[in-house]
Amino acid sequence: EADIYQTPRYLVIGTGKKITLECSQTMGHDKMYWYQQDPGMELHLIHYSYGVNSTEKGDLSSESTVSRIRTEHFPLTLESARPSHTSQYLCATSHGELFFGEGSRLTVL
Amino acid sequence: QQQVKQSPQSLIVQKGGIPIINCAYENTAFDYFPWYQQFPGKGPALLIAIRPDVSEKKEGRFTISFNKSAKQFSLHIMDSQPGDSATYFCAASKGYDYKLSFGAGTTVTVRA
Numbered sequence: 350e351a352d353i354y355q356t357p358r359y360l361v362i363g364t365g366k367k368i369t370l371e372c373s374q375t376m377g378h379d380k381m382y383w384y385q386q387d388p389g390m391e392l393h394l395i396h397y398s399y400g401v402n403s404t405e406k407g408d409l410s411s412e413s414t415v416s417r418i419r420t421e422h423f424p425l426t427l428e429s430a431r432p433s434h435t436s437q438y439l440c441a442t443s444h445g446e447l448f449f450g451e452g453s454r455l456t457v458l
Numbered sequence: 459q460q461q462v463k464q465s466p467q468s469l470i471v472q473k474g475g476i477p478i479i480n481c482a483y484e485n486t487a488f489d490y491f492p493w494y495q496q497f498p499g500k501g502p503a504l505l506i507a508i509r510p511d512v513s514e515k516k517e518g519r520f521t522i523s524f525n526k527s528a529k530q531f532s533l534h535i536m537d538s539q540p541g542d543s544a545t546y547f548c549a550a551s552k553g554y555d556y557k558l559s560f561g562a563g564t565t566v567t568v569r570a
Binding site for chain 1: 460462464467492494499500501502503504507547549555556557558559560561562563
């Protein structure tokens, strides 16, 4: 069982706002990931990290950025949100298998 | 380019039926094939996974069949129950980095 916490669970904001989606884990796992999920579509890897100060872009190009200053936290930031960023963002860690959080559903008006 | 193709998009079965979901992949370097189950409002959860050294794996009522030569794998849900109603995703990756490529998902509805 993995403990991954994502906040906020739901967020509705206007275009141009800066937002940060928080992801924290209590297991001390080094590897963390952000996936983007749209209805009826596959999950796409947008960012991953193999440890502190390590971040890489995933297979799907994203305007978001991430940071990994502490093992427990892997926040995702959008500097200027647009309607095209409306989606569900899922944080995950891996240790023998991939564990997902419950997701942050972002709506940009 | 979608690396894992999943079908059908949705299916409905009666309680006790056997829904079957199929996936195909192109990258022969893939060597880890998990299935995830997702309920509304929740993140995906690992259901069962297989590596290409075996052709079948069972865990409870869930079975993965794997055909390496055809680059296909499938999920069977035996004696399906209404509580199995969920969206199921197949995925694939190489090695242990867990940078998974996902299928588009199959919504399974089991009617009582």
